[in-house]
Amino acid sequence: xxxxxxxxxxxxxxxxxxxxxxxxxxxxxxxxxxxxxxxxxxxxxxxxxxxxxxxxxxxxxxxxxxxxxxxxxxxxxxxxxxxxxxxxxxxxxxxxxxxxxxxxxxxxxxxxxxxxxxxxxxxxxxxxxxxxxxxxxxxxxxxxxxxxxxxxxxxxxxxxxxxxxxxxxxxxxxxxxxxxxxxxxxxxxxxxxxxxxxxxxxxxxxxxxxxxxxxxxxxxxxxxxxxxxxxxxxxxxxxxxxxxxxxxxxxxxxxxxxxxxxxxxxxxxxxxxxxxxxxxxxxxxxxxxxxxxxxxxxxxxxxxxxxxxxxxxxxxxxxxxxxxxxxxxxxxxxxxxxxxxxxxxxxxxxxxxxxxxxxxxxxxxxxxxxxxxxxxxxxxxxxxxxxxxxxxxxxxxxxxxxxxxxxxxxxxxxxxxxxxxxxxxxxxxxxxxxxxxxxxxxxxxxxxxxxxxxxxxxxxxxxxxxxxxxxxxxxxxxxxxxxxxxxxxxxxxxxxxxxxxxxxxxxxxxxxxxxxxxxxxxxxxxxxxxxxxxxxxxxxxxxxxxxxxxxxxxxxxxxxxxxxxxxxxxxxx
Numbered sequence: 001x002x003x004x005x006x007x008x009x010x011x012x013x014x015x016x017x018x019x020x021x022x023x024x025x026x027x028x029x030x031x032x033x034x035x036x037x038x039x040x041x042x043x044x045x046x047x048x049x050x051x052x053x054x055x056x057x058x059x060x061x062x063x064x065x066x067x068x069x070x071x072x073x074x075x076x077x078x079x080x081x082x083x084x085x086x087x088x089x090x091x092x093x094x095x096x097x098x099x100x101x102x103x104x105x106x107x108x109x110x111x112x113x114x115x116x117x118x119x120x121x122x123x124x125x126x127x128x129x130x131x132x133x134x135x136x137x138x139x140x141x142x143x144x145x146x147x148x149x150x151x152x153x154x155x156x157x158x159x160x161x162x163x164x165x166x167x168x169x170x171x172x173x174x175x176x177x178x179x180x181x182x183x184x185x186x187x188x189x190x191x192x193x194x195x196x197x198x199x200x201x202x203x204x205x206x207x208x209x210x211x212x213x214x215x216x217x218x219x220x221x222x223x224x225x226x227x228x229x230x231x232x233x234x235x236x237x238x239x240x241x242x243x244x245x246x247x248x249x250x251x252x253x254x255x256x257x258x259x260x261x262x263x264x265x266x267x268x269x270x271x272x273x274x275x276x277x278x279x280x281x282x283x284x285x286x287x288x289x290x291x292x293x294x295x296x297x298x299x300x301x302x303x304x305x306x307x308x309x310x311x312x313x314x315x316x317x318x319x320x321x322x323x324x325x326x327x328x329x330x331x332x333x334x335x336x337x338x339x340x341x342x343x344x345x346x347x348x349x350x351x352x353x354x355x356x357x358x359x360x361x362x363x364x365x366x367x368x369x370x371x372x373x374x375x376x377x378x379x380x381x382x383x384x385x386x387x388x389x390x391x392x393x394x395x396x397x398x399x400x401x402x403x404x405x406x407x408x409x410x411x412x413x414x415x416x417x418x419x420x421x422x423x424x425x426x427x428x429x430x431x432x433x434x435x436x437x438x439x440x441x442x443x444x445x446x447x448x449x450x451x452x453x454x455x456x457x458x459x460x461x462x463x464x465x466x467x468x469x470x471x472x473x474x475x476x477x478x479x480x481x482x483x484x485x486x487x488x489x490x491x492x493x494x495x496x497x498x499x500x501x502x503x504x505x506x507x508x509x510x511x512x513x514x515x516x517x518x519x520x521x522x523x524x525x526x527x528x529x530x531x532x533x534x535x536x537x538x539x540x541x542x543x544x545x546x547x548x549x550x551x552x553x554x555x556x557x558x559x560x561x562x563x564x565x566x567x568x569x570x571x572x573x
Contacts, residue, residue, distance in 0.1 A: 006031050008049040012087035021094070022391060028137075028172055029053060030157055034094050042427040043076070047089030052166065054080070054088045059164035060157050061090035067131065071124040071153050093425070095152055096374040098383055100205040101140040106382075111225045114206055116296050117143060119256055120151040121198055126249040128159065129191040135159050136189030138197035139176040140205040147375020147383075147423075148319075149296045149308050158189065177201055177211045180240040192242040195249055199237035229259040280305070284322060287361040292320065292368075303333055308371060318356060322366040337365065339434070347409060351402025353422050353432040372422035372432070377478055380423060386481040389511055389545060395429040396475070396537055402431050403471060404530035407464040414462060416470035417451040418477055450483030454496045454521055457489055465523035468533060472518030479511070480504060484519065497521045510544040 005012075006024060014020070014035065021034025021042060026049070033045045048057045061078045068074070075090040098106075100117060121143060128135055137158035144152040158171055170187040177200035179193035204211045207222040219231045219238075233255055239245050246252040284307065285294045292309040295317070299306050304323045311318050327333040338358075348354065358367040374380070381387065399421070406413060413420075413434060420433040453469035456462055476484045484501035485492040495501060496519070504512055518533060520526045527533040 006033065006049065008047070008051075009033060009045075009087055015086070022388065023094075028155065028157070029169060030057070035091075040426065042094040042425075043091050044094040045079075045087060045089050045091055046075075047087050056157065056160065056164050056166060056169075057089055059160040063133070063160050064090075064092075064156055067128060069124045069127045071120050071151050072127070072156075073152060073154070094427075095144060095146065095154075096380075096423070096427075097144045097146040097150075097152070099141045100143040100145060100201065101208075103145050104205050105208065109206075109225075111206070111223075112297075113145070113149075114202055114226075115230065115256070115260060116149070117145070117151050118198070118202055119253060121153050122195075122249045122253050122256075124153045125191075125194050125198065126253070129194070129249065133159055134189035134191055135194045135197075136187070137171045137176060138194055138201055139171070140201045141175055143201060143205075146373060147379040148371055148373045149298050150373065177204065179242075181242055190242070191248070192245050195237050195245050195252065196239075196242075198249075199234045203234060203238070227260055230256075233260070280322075280325065283325075283362075283364055284320075284366075287364045288320075288366075292318075294320075303327060303337065309368070311368070317371050318368045319371045320366050320368045322364060325363060334365070347402075347406055347411070347434075349402045349405045350428070351398040351430050352405070353430050369432075370424070372430075373425035374423035374427065376419050376423065377421035377429060377474065378418035381418065381478060381481055387478045389479060389508060392475060392478060393542060393545065397534060399429055399431065399471065400530045400534040400537075403467055404534075406431070406434075407467070407530060412462060412464050413467050413470075414456070415448060416467055416474055417448045418474050421474060449489075449492065450485055451477075452492075453523075454493055455523060457493050457496070463523060464529070465526050468518050468526050468530065469520075469523075471530070471533075472515045476501065476504065476507075476515055476519075479507060508545065508548060510541050514541050 005020060006026065008031065015038070017038030019036050021036055024031065024033040026032075029048060029050070031047050031049050033047070035043055035045055037043055046057070046060075048054060058078060058080055061075045064072065064075050065078075073092045073095065075092050078090045079086040080088055100114075103113075121138075125135055125138070135153070135156075135158065137155040138153070139155065142153060142155035144154055146152070155171070158165070177197045178187075179196045181193065182188060200211055203209075203219070203222055209222065219235055223231055223234070233252060237245055237252060246255070281294065281297070288294065288309070291312060293312060295308040295310060297305060298308050298319065304321055304327075307320045307322065309318060309320045310316070323334065323337045327337075342358075353369055353372065355367055355369045360366070403413070403416075411434070413431065415433065416431070420431065421429050422432045423429055451470050451473045453462070453466035456466055473484050480503035482503045484504070485495040486502055487495075499516055499519070499521070501519070504515075507515070514533075514537060517536070518526060527536065
């Protein structure tokens with residue numbers, strides 16, 4: 001696969017077994033390039049395009065290595081030996097997500113998420129301040145949110161000792177909140193200026209207004225959805241006089257927890273007696289307190305919700321799926337919820353999200369599974385648009401072999417869709433949500449419009465071939481950004497029967513032909529199994545894509561050299 005690298009990396013050499021990834025972008029005095037190590041993990045190389053900044057980036061890596069906090073990306077290794085050909089920089093995890101400003105701009109206006117960001121980012125900054133440092137570059141673009149609800153604080157090049165920062169280098173004033181005390185004295189970060197920058201970043205991102213427009217007396221207009229107690233906290237953090245802000249961010253966090261994120265609400269009964277009613281989050285925290293620390297809500301559905309929690313015994317973050325308490329007495333809902341956990345737990349495969357345990361206490365039923373740090377395929381396409389076929393190629397084997405494992409166990413998923421393809425921390429796409437999965441040959445109603453096979457739409461007998469159709473549909477969506485069929489049920493069936501699919505004009509012909517095979521109108525015309533579909537991909541599609549990706553000079557070579565570049569013919573002149 002050919003990857004267009006930034007010019008400063010053009011001659012760089014990677015360690016044996018490593019390869020460049022497909023993503024990279026340039027930030028303020030830093031470049032971030034995705035790469036894959038020899039264990040298949042998606043990592044980020046943080047480097048400085050300016051050769052004169054190598055000492056600066058090495059200081060940044062050492063600074064980060066001395067800080068431990070879940071919202072601060074820890075460096076795995078520092079590369080500082082140009083004689084080996086390695087690029088100078090440090091390696092850390094590749095973070096998939098979006099900035100706080102991007103998150104709000106695309107319509108994700110959940111003010112509870114902003115409150116969580118304040119709590120998590122303030123906690124990270126408090127850890128930095130405890131070590132006698134300041135951040136100095138807190139901005140809406142430095143606050144990142146992942147699909148799993150995690151908050152990351154970035155732009156650490158400004159946190160190093162002043163002697164390592166080249167003369168004249170400061171954060172971009174147009175995109176970085178400029179603390180009032182810097183207007184006359186210049187950029188001079190302190191813990192109190194970090195506090196002002198954090199509050200300014202949250203308000204600016206939420207209100208989608210320029211940072212210069214921030215005046216804390218206008219917070220009622222800028223943050224009307226937020227509780228008055230939250231606006232009071234932000235107003236104090238934004239005070240122009242540093243001495244009137246919170247003395248430390250830990251005090252701000254305690255005030256936030258005490259007045260804003262109280263886990264219960266006060267109700268008045270018919271007799272006039274005030275009582276406290278537990279929220280679902282409070283109940284969950286109470287019954288799981290010995291085993292899990294509840295971090296944040298990840299999402300809600302018709303039958304339950306999913307939470308990001310920390311397993312206290314093993315010290316790892318997992319996803320906890322809880323059934324709605326109102327459905328506990330619904331036998332069908334509980335049967336579906338229990339079956340989902342058991343099926344996923346019984347299908348041990350690297351292409352299926354693993355389930356760890358199942359438990360129920362005091363009417364709260366839940367199971368835990370691996371946390372999909374990078375969200376779902378639907379999240380990915382919504383954030384970054386259609387995926388290139390080269391990226392799809394690395395995922396097809398995993399998904400189809402996982403589907404084959406389910407089918408061999410006699411299980412038909414019946415609800416494959418982009419929301420049910422979850423992406424791990426290392427970028428692996430995997431099957432999840434076996435909530436309506438059932439035995440081969442059962443009848444089922446149509447599930448998700450746009451991703452249901454014709455026989456599901458027509459309420460006919462459903463076999464594993466329906467999953468093949470849905471797999472083709474979700475891969476079509478991944479590469480085009482839209483479902484292959486649309487409209488009402490009758491219009492969708494008409495498109496399915498005639499193979500009149502939406503948005504496939506830009507697909508490689510061999511890829512489109514393979515997808516048409518998976519989405520054939522008749523189940524008998526589709527591949528006989530997921531294994532056969534994968535074999536066809538490897539035999540016909542992958543070689544054609546390899547040839548298409550070659551440069552014009554390489555394409556002039558004989559076909560055997562295009563398909564087998566290492567093939568040796570010693571008698572050829």
